[in-house]
Amino acid sequence: MFQINTYGDAGMRIQFGEGISKEINEKIRSFCLYLEEVNIPGIIEWIPAYTAVTIIYDPSIILYDALKKRVEAIEHKLGQIDLPVADIVHIPVLYGGESGPELTAVASLNGMTEEEVIAIHSGTDYLIYMMGFIPGFPYLGGMSKRIAAPRLSKPRSEIPAGSVGIAGEQTGIYPLKSPGGWQIIGQTPVKTYDAARQPPILLQAGNYIRFNAINAEEFESIQAEVEAGNYNPQIEKYTV
Structure with a gap:
């Protein structure tokens, strides 16, 4: 599961699954690590939770549709990201x-x-x-x-x-x-x-x-x- 939805007028919520699991957590950590590395202009912050990540962005810098395309492209790269040893x-x-x-x-x-x-x-x-x-x-x-x-x-x-x-x-x-x-x-x-x-x-x-x-x-x-x-x-x- 990788579902993207609006979250208020300047937010985006990416859902990675429904249940609490180590596997979903690893996907969320990989996603956040990638966001940190690529530094997409307009993103103010991101907030990871058990099964989702909420992105807060500045619409004067990047619009929702453009951000959605950037985020969708990340899904296929999650398996390529090496997480640090815990x-x-x-x-x-x-x-x-x-x-x-x-x-x-x-x-x-x-x-x-x-x-x-x-x-x-x-x-x-x-x-x-x-x-x-x-x-x-x-x-x-x-x-x-x-x-x-x-x-x-x-x-x-x-x-x-x-x-x-x-x-x-x-x-x-x-x-x-x-x-x-x-x-x-x-x-x-x-x-x-x-x-x-x-x-x-x-x-x-x-x-x-x-x-x-x-x-x-x-x-x-x-x-x-x-x-x-x-x-x-x-x-x-x-x-x-």
């Missing part, structure tokens, strides 16, 4: 207690112990499909259905930065203090978004996250390193 970013997490107030509930809901939930959650490499809804928030794929849990019936008005949560069959990290309705099972001392850092966003779509369980003492130690600007998360290359 990184795995290790994210330390303190599970349970005040840092993960819903860990007990998630375990009970799925008929497990807290230790079993932690083992499953930290035993997967999660593909970062896209970034949203606030700066640095990763939408991850690959979480086991065995630890799925619904959103909270009443969202919190404030969730601490670094909170690791579950919503349905998804898991993610809150990069900033914000409202939210995900079930919080842990917290990382690592800043996935830091306006004073270059680049400010630690994670990138197409890479992977691996959560590593730590204890309270390790949390405090890493947090101190983070605040001092001396902490660099472990990063390795992803191999199938």
